[in-house]
Amino acid sequence: EVQLVESGGGLVQPGGSLRLSCAASAFTFSSYWMSWVRQAPGKGLEWVANINEDGSQIYYVDSVKGRFTISRDNAMNSLYLQMNSLRAEDTAFYYCARMPYGSGTIDYWGQGTLVSVSS
């Protein structure tokens, strides 16, 4: 069964940094685009970033450009989101998600990890 397990969330002060990880299993990780999607508590879903199979194509929502970096380690079957210069409005559940080749959209989601930005 496909599994995506996020970790690394927590409480951080405004201006701080956090690195999220997503451990993938039960599928050939290196063959899939991957995505981060976030959801502020009680709010809707917001796409954050996509990365292609080898990391050569990366896209971000404007609100995180220059502050967040998506990356992957195919040898470790892991996806990452480095978050710098965090703001209160970055407070959200962050979901890791898989996108099948050629589909452009998500088929499996992780369970999410909560990032809280507060002083």
Added chain:
Amino acid sequence: DIQVTQSPSSLSASVGDRVTITCRASQGIANFLAWFQQIPGKAPKSLIYAASNLRGGVPSRFSGSGSGTDFTLTISSLQPEDFATYYCQQYYTYPRTFGQGTKVEVK
């Protein structure tokens, strides 16, 4: 950016009801639209891609239709496990954008 507007934002329905949710894109997106279901406290689940294709394991009471700017998600006979919030997402271009969600509640 392409705006995606769902309607209604919430609805009340009973088990067995036929439920329809609409999603309108601010410009044409062909059939690059997906639907997701989220039960409170849980991660989203993928239901439909390419406007009308069911993901594996999704019950056949769910269906999607539309192309261009107007799309619908239909649940033919609402079941207790279907009470949830539903989101559409366009993946025609970047940034990917979601609708604001439609909460399906018990009448």
